């Protein structure tokens with residue numbers, strides 16, 4: 530994790546520079562593209578240990594292919610006859626989907642190949658010693674003799690998860706823009722961290738312990754995930770019968786769906802559920818709730834594998850943004866509309882203005 534955190538720091542500093550450039554004109558802009566690149570590079574950092582493994586252009590291309598993939602797949606799910614292979618093959622969108630899938634697979638292949646070449650190059654160490662030193666996903670899979678195809682499947686799954694990361698970041702920044710009083714509290718924590726780490730150059734390098742101390746910022750992040758969980762629904766197939774509280778018995782083999790978007794609005798666990806109240810996540814408040822009332826990352830054996838790294842990468846980036854900018858939006862929460870695809874994205878991109886703090 531420490532290795533990853535170092536890379537998150539570097540990417541966050543670059544991100545802050547990109548924001549400075551984009552908002553030089555003082556006008557509102559969408560930042561979805563920039564966030565997508567950051568999220569993809571953060572995921573790449575958690576599967577390979579090489580520095581600068583994916584350029585901005587490659588990450589951007591992956592994000593474009595992913596967008597095509599999710600749009601066409603959602604279209605097929607809403608028109609189930611298109612799931613049938615012999616019909617789909619002749620559909621006008623079929624070649625576009627194949628192209629997008631191939632593009633994403635190639636991205637994963639290139640990363641894995643670069644990683645393997647690097648390990649081979651480390652001839653000053655024996656190959657297995659190089660593997661021993663290195664704890665990233667690909668190395669760990671190589672250690673248990675996974676095939677190239679198996680590694681590629683895992684890496685692609687992880688890369689798909691960048692979208693949840695992108696949307697979490699987007700919604701977090703939006704909530705901070707919409708709730709300036711909480712933005713100020715989070716900024717106070719961010720500034721304190723900068724002062725303590727003597728990071729007077731606006732960059733700063735945060736470690737595991739310092740990031741763990743951002744308590745109000747963490748509560749704001751969790752409250753964002755409560756109101757706007759990017760993975761709004763996920764399914765499970767029952768392996769054994771399940772009896773519900775109302776005595777209805779669900780048979781094995783049945784598909785059941787968990788919908789955090791609905792669960793997180795339950796008045797019993799979250800009174801006044803539409804209001805943004807980060808203090809719901811104070812430790813004493815969490816203790817009062819059912820442990821499964823809040824499930825943005827799922828739970829149990831299939832819990833999100835990127836939960837920790839996503840949380841760290843998001844906290845580091847937002848801390849650096851808050852230290853450098855005031856975040857403003859003219860959008861209203863009540864006007865936001867969502868498109869329900871594999872994740873819950875905005876129908877129209879919110880626009881932000883990032884005002885450099887030293888110019889106020």
Ligand code: HEM
Pocket residue numbers: 572575686687688690691693694697759760763764824825826827830831832833834835836838839840
């Ligand atoms: C804040 C951002 C994220 C959220 C809200 C999120 C949420 C989730 C949820 C709800 C699931 C369960 C989905 C299901 O069971 O169908 C899941 C699974 C998963 N997530 Fe995430 N995720 C995030 C970021 C990430 C990142 C950055 C990675 C990779 C580095 C990642 C890797 C995975 C993987 C591999 C699974 C599948 C686990 C399994 O089925 O065993 N996630 N995520």
